[in-house]
Amino acid sequence: MNSVKVGLLGFGTVGQGIATILTRNADEITRRTGRRVDVTTAAVRNVAKAEAAASAAGVDITITDDAMSVVNNPDVDIVCEVMGGEQPALDLCLTALAHGKHVITANKALVAMHGNTLFAAAQKYKVMFGFEPAVAGGIPVIKAVREGLAANRIESLAGIINGTGNFILTAMTDQGRDFDDVLDEAQALGYAEADPSFDVDGIDAAHKLTILASIAFGMPLKFDELMIEGIRDIKQEDVVHANELGYAVKHLGIARRRDTDTGPAVELRVHPTLIPQRQLLANVHGVMNAVLVEGDAVGQTLYYGPGAGSEPTGSAAVADITDMVRAMGSDPSHQVPPLAFQADALQDLPVLKPDDIECGYYLRITAEDKPGVMADIAGIFGRHNISLEAILQKEPDAINAADETTATLLPIVLLSHKVREGEMRAAIAEVEALPCVPSPVTLLRVETL
Amino acid sequence: MNSVKVGLLGFGTVGQGIATILTRNADEITRRTGRRVDVTTAAVRNVAKAEAAASAAGVDITITDDAMSVVNNPDVDIVCEVMGGEQPALDLCLTALAHGKHVITANKALVAMHGNTLFAAAQKYKVMFGFEPAVAGGIPVIKAVREGLAANRIESLAGIINGTGNFILTAMTDQGRDFDDVLDEAQALGYAEADPSFDVDGIDAAHKLTILASIAFGMPLKFDELMIEGIRDIKQEDVVHANELGYAVKHLGIARRRDTDTGPAVELRVHPTLIPQRQLLANVHGVMNAVLVEGDAVGQTLYYGPGAGSEPTGSAAVADITDMVRAMGSDPSHQVPPLAFQADALQDLPVLKPDDIECGYYLRITAEDKPGVMADIAGIFGRHNISLEAILQKEPDAINAADETTATLLPIVLLSHKVREGEMRAAIAEVEALPCVPSPVTLLRVETL
Numbered sequence: 001m002n003s004v005k006v007g008l009l010g011f012g013t014v015g016q017g018i019a020t021i022l023t024r025n026a027d028e029i030t031r032r033t034g035r036r037v038d039v040t041t042a043a044v045r046n047v048a049k050a051e052a053a054a055s056a057a058g059v060d061i062t063i064t065d066d067a068m069s070v071v072n073n074p075d076v077d078i079v080c081e082v083m084g085g086e087q088p089a090l091d092l093c094l095t096a097l098a099h100g101k102h103v104i105t106a107n108k109a110l111v112a113m114h115g116n117t118l119f120a121a122a123q124k125y126k127v128m129f130g131f132e133p134a135v136a137g138g139i140p141v142i143k144a145v146r147e148g149l150a151a152n153r154i155e156s157l158a159g160i161i162n163g164t165g166n167f168i169l170t171a172m173t174d175q176g177r178d179f180d181d182v183l184d185e186a187q188a189l190g191y192a193e194a195d196p197s198f199d200v201d202g203i204d205a206a207h208k209l210t211i212l213a214s215i216a217f218g219m220p221l222k223f224d225e226l227m228i229e230g231i232r233d234i235k236q237e238d239v240v241h242a243n244e245l246g247y248a249v250k251h252l253g254i255a256r257r258r259d260t261d262t263g264p265a266v267e268l269r270v271h272p273t274l275i276p277q278r279q280l281l282a283n284v285h286g287v288m289n290a291v292l293v294e295g296d297a298v299g300q301t302l303y304y305g306p307g308a309g310s311e312p313t314g315s316a317a318v319a320d321i322t323d324m325v326r327a328m329g330s331d332p333s334h335q336v337p338p339l340a341f342q343a344d345a346l347q348d349l350p351v352l353k354p355d356d357i358e359c360g361y362y363l364r365i366t367a368e369d370k371p372g373v374m375a376d377i378a379g380i381f382g383r384h385n386i387s388l389e390a391i392l393q394k395e396p397d398a399i400n401a402a403d404e405t406t407a408t409l410l411p412i413v414l415l416s417h418k419v420r421e422g423e424m425r426a427a428i429a430e431v432e433a434l435p436c437v438p439s440p441v442t443l444l445r446v447e448t449l
Numbered sequence: 450m451n452s453v454k455v456g457l458l459g460f461g462t463v464g465q466g467i468a469t470i471l472t473r474n475a476d477e478i479t480r481r482t483g484r485r486v487d488v489t490t491a492a493v494r495n496v497a498k499a500e501a502a503a504s505a506a507g508v509d510i511t512i513t514d515d516a517m518s519v520v521n522n523p524d525v526d527i528v529c530e531v532m533g534g535e536q537p538a539l540d541l542c543l544t545a546l547a548h549g550k551h552v553i554t555a556n557k558a559l560v561a562m563h564g565n566t567l568f569a570a571a572q573k574y575k576v577m578f579g580f581e582p583a584v585a586g587g588i589p590v591i592k593a594v595r596e597g598l599a600a601n602r603i604e605s606l607a608g609i610i611n612g613t614g615n616f617i618l619t620a621m622t623d624q625g626r627d628f629d630d631v632l633d634e635a636q637a638l639g640y641a642e643a644d645p646s647f648d649v650d651g652i653d654a655a656h657k658l659t660i661l662a663s664i665a666f667g668m669p670l671k672f673d674e675l676m677i678e679g680i681r682d683i684k685q686e687d688v689v690h691a692n693e694l695g696y697a698v699k700h701l702g703i704a705r706r707r708d709t710d711t712g713p714a715v716e717l718r719v720h721p722t723l724i725p726q727r728q729l730l731a732n733v734h735g736v737m738n739a740v741l742v743e744g745d746a747v748g749q750t751l752y753y754g755p756g757a758g759s760e761p762t763g764s765a766a767v768a769d770i771t772d773m774v775r776a777m778g779s780d781p782s783h784q785v786p787p788l789a790f791q792a793d794a795l796q797d798l799p800v801l802k803p804d805d806i807e808c809g810y811y812l813r814i815t816a817e818d819k820p821g822v823m824a825d826i827a828g829i830f831g832r833h834n835i836s837l838e839a840i841l842q843k844e845p846d847a848i849n850a851a852d853e854t855t856a857t858l859l860p861i862v863l864l865s866h867k868v869r870e871g872e873m874r875a876a877i878a879e880v881e882a883l884p885c886v887p888s889p890v891t892l893l894r895v896e897t898l
Contacts, residue, residue, distance in 0.1 A: 138748065144597070151470050153474055297587070311745075316747075318599070
């Protein structure tokens with residue numbers, strides 16, 4: 001049987017990983033699939049640089065600067081899009097699909113924002129579209145949720161799906177350092193980009209959560225409706241207070257089914273979260289990723305591994321390639337649909353607005369050290385029917401205490417039980433209006449998982 | 450399209466879980482596969498009892514005591530063997546395969562001991578044979594290793610794959626209790642059988658490791674060649690010493706590739722193991738299971754979840770069912786081979802003998818408290834080229850110290866670097882021959898993973 005030919009769009013970190021794996025493990029992969037798989041070509045902007053990289057990696061491929069020549073190439077069976085960005089990636093993928101090529105992408109932004117279009121095109125042209133490398137790097141979590149947990153009605157998932165953010169929070173926790181300081185190190189180590197906003201503002205995690213939620217619940221991709229918060233505003237003191245209370249601070253993507261008065265809906269949110277230290281997710285350190293999935297039959301399962309990197313992400317792409325090599329030529333009815341559910345069986349679940357999500361809350365209130373302050377604050381939460389699980393009243397803030405012209409300020413840390421966010425926001429507005437509370441309240445969300 | 454009909458062999462815990470899931474999640478599963486799946490019949494020994502269980506679960510199926518009528522039934526597409534034991538399970542599965550039915554089993558002993566025969570029969574009759582529920586309950590680890598990591602040359606795997614054993618070791622660690630005491634509780638809770646030997650002597654874990662190793666390395670199943678040790682002899686004091694040294698004691702199944710002078714080989718072993726407390730596997734508590742897999746491209750990934758139970762194991766069986774429903778009618782060349790590699794591409798890797806495995810060692814030596822003892826012991830390890838990583842010399846044993854007729858006895862705890870087990874055994878024999886060492890040396894293996 002002829003070998004399967006793979007063409008790459010892009011030959012950066014991930015593209016080189018794919019080519020290296022397919023070259024080094026060629027025999028192993030042939031033993032698995034029964035067919036040889038060869039990377040034959042890659043389209044890049046800088047041909048000379050890519051040729052040097054291919055040569056250094058011992059990979060024998062044709063480099064071109066004409067991406068259309070790859071997606072039009074009649075000898076290419078599978079196109080791997082590893083160039084990133086929205087355009088021209090989208091047009092190239094659509095062209096490849098229209099030409100009957102199977103397409104794999106590592107581009108989470110592309111899938112999160114244009115997946116619905118891409119899946120429809122794949123269905124129309126009866127080809128396969130894979131995106132395992134777009135979520136959680138080398139962890140085969142798309143396959144696990146889509147196929148391994150197919151028996152389940154997935155109830156929720158929660159994941160550490162941005163390695164840069166987890167590296168920063170781990171260092172802030174273990175080494176007592178501040179956000180800015182650790183971000184500098186992450187940039188020096190190459191974990192964070194010069195413009196780190198994609199990672200630290202939660203956009204990257206939101207792309208991945210969008211995809212995970214769709215395959216978990218069988219719903220269209222709805223990136224625009226996610227609630228997104230990053231880790232830029234996490235203060236060292238909040239990490240310390242959380243630890244004292246038995247919690248770790250992790251940046252999570254959370255998707256959860258909710259039955260509301262108006263019918264089934266979902267929460268889709270990305271934000272820093274306090275989780276119990278004994279939880280396995282709390283012990284996922286550094287750049288590693290992990291996704292905890294709750295199904296109605298299986299209960300909780302967790303998938304852990306490297307969320308980025310050349311060969312880890314390449315591993316996910318090559319897993320998609322081997323699936324495609326096996327399924328090639330079979331009727332699409334025998335193949336796993338991209339979003340786990342048949343295209344005509346997706347359910348258009350509404351995404352709850354931020355005010356309607358429900359979770360526990362960590363609040364840090366800075367208040368003047370005066371009689372009656374605690375009673376005023378507690379009274380507000382009581383009137384809003386918010387019950388408190390823990391109160392940590394700290395020593396007066398050293399800096400403020402030294403300033404004799406102002407009243408001494410006390411940090412008060414509260415943990416609430418689960419409550420609707422709108423209710424909590426209303427209570428906080430009242431707290432902030434108290435004369436003895438001079439500055440905004442810090443809010444973090446709490447999940448017991 | 451007609452619905453797919455599933456027949457069960459057995460209607461105990463797992464059988465009821467499968468029927469319950471397929472009934473409760475019927476719509477969800479149809480949305481995934483595009484076809485309805487119905488459990489229609491179950492064969493059991495006690496019909497009245499099974500009918501009562503089916504009725505209680507709200508499951509509408511025909512119960513029979515004639516298992517052959519299920520495997521011969523022309524209306525059954527998929528047979529799920531959840532009766533356990535070697536026979537008649539083996540004959541029934543072979544008969545079902547010969548009748549063109551796809552077969553799924555939750556029976557780890559059956560697969561570990563007769564998998565080679567069963568896979569050959571499935572290939573001969575061009576049907577599918579699934580066994581996801583046979584390993585690690587609800588964790589889709591067979592799929593992860595076989596498909597999700599298909600890009601990789603798997604180097605090693607290490608798993609907590611017996612929930613009963615992990616429950617016992619967790620309680621010994623967290624509560625300072627002895628083995629016998631916790632075993633009694635595990636039996637009272639229903640985690641351990643009246644005859645607990647399958648679990649606590651490592652047989653059950655060995656069955657699962659046999660299967661995992663074969664799909665990881667693409668080699669035939671070789672249950673008879675495993676090195677197997679259980680947890681019956683684990684002493685509370687060793688758990689305590691391990692913790693002091695920064696290690697947790699876990700019962701692991703370990704499979705590892707080794708390049709030897711005579712060519713490629715594998716280590717396949719099941720035994721109590723000291724692993725660093727910060728390792729994620731060390732934080733898998735109670736009856737939960739987890740498998741850590743190391744691939745050459747992806748690095749380390751870990752899969753965690755419930756290793757047993759009605760619906761968790763049922764979840765794995767129904768995942769196999771949905772895979773089969775999708776692939777039914779496709780050419781076998783489009784399907785994933787049972788052992789991940791094409792049947793004609795398996796590699797008959799030799800299994801190393803116990804003396805030839807390599808790892809670190811934890812030794813507890815009880816020696817008389819006399820001058821020169823430490824020098825004698827250290828000298829022996831030095832002559833065997835065994836370097837020591839840590840030495841923990843404990844206070845004299847209280848009981849012995851009180852007995853004035855004998856010399857005071859000291860427990861000496863040693864951690865060695867990685868060494869061949871044969872060499873370590875030879876050194877221990879010499880230590881045990883010293884006049885100042887009156888009792889056998891306690892040996893546990895250490896893995897840094």
